[in-house]
Amino acid sequence: MINDETLELHKFMQARRTLFCYSGPLSEDLLTSISNPVRQQLSESESDEGVAKRVFGVFVEQAQNIIRYATLRADTGEGVGTIAISVTENDGFLIEAVNAIDSTKRTALEATLLELSMKDAKELRKMYKDRLRSGPPEGSQGAGLGFIEMARRVQRFEFEIADTENGPVFVYRGYVS
């Protein structure tokens, strides 16, 4: 007998109109491999190249956040997370990312995202520029610009740091249309 979960998984993904979903260890090599199928899916479901590019841009930043900042898998040292792109009711896009984080980084991450969520487009643009000039903050492996970039490309975003038995998990939802 076929496991019901498999059918449920299929139904769930279809109902959510998920174009792409990956869950597991993520590396730059893997991001290279999945970039093309993601873009292909996007160009098939979105005729506006600007929208497709913004979705792709948010996806790349989310993926690189997982690669750099997710709690690392002990054996491979790779970040583990889930990343998905789905079509929303109004035919926009929802880009989601989930990954475990180090509990020591929780407060700083919360503060950063709360600050970003209150800024308008003009303020975000200025923040991005200022950060570019001043260089990355301590503990950042990228330019520290990723979350600002994401905030600039989405209409709005939601985030949450959920407690699980294995520690805090970061959840990010960005909407592009």
Added chain:
Amino acid sequence: MEQAATQRTPHIEISGAACRIVGECYPENIQEFSAPVMSSLRSLVPDSGAYQVEMELFYFNSSSAKFLFDFFEFFEEKAASGLAVKINWNYRLDDDTMLEAGEDFAEDMESCEFELVGVEVPSEGEGEAE
């Protein structure tokens, strides 16, 4: 120096008279990508005379923004000490993201001539692959 585009890096040409960067930029490792470019610039770009920079990026990620900042800063310093630098930032007319990015880089330019050049969107495909 000439480097063909890859899936995640742009086509790059650097000579003693001009530099051209065309494509997309979200390298797997930004340091590995930027180090040879910056070192080619340091060895090839002269201190005086004229120099032409052509930029035509369709997409770059946030890590590459720092590289572009350093790239333009290099030319700004050269220009401040006597090289006549002309930079064309080519963007597709319907691409507000790349226009805004160009405007922001332009703001920091005092000694370089920095021009935002809107180009027509090609009818299909991702522009010339070289």
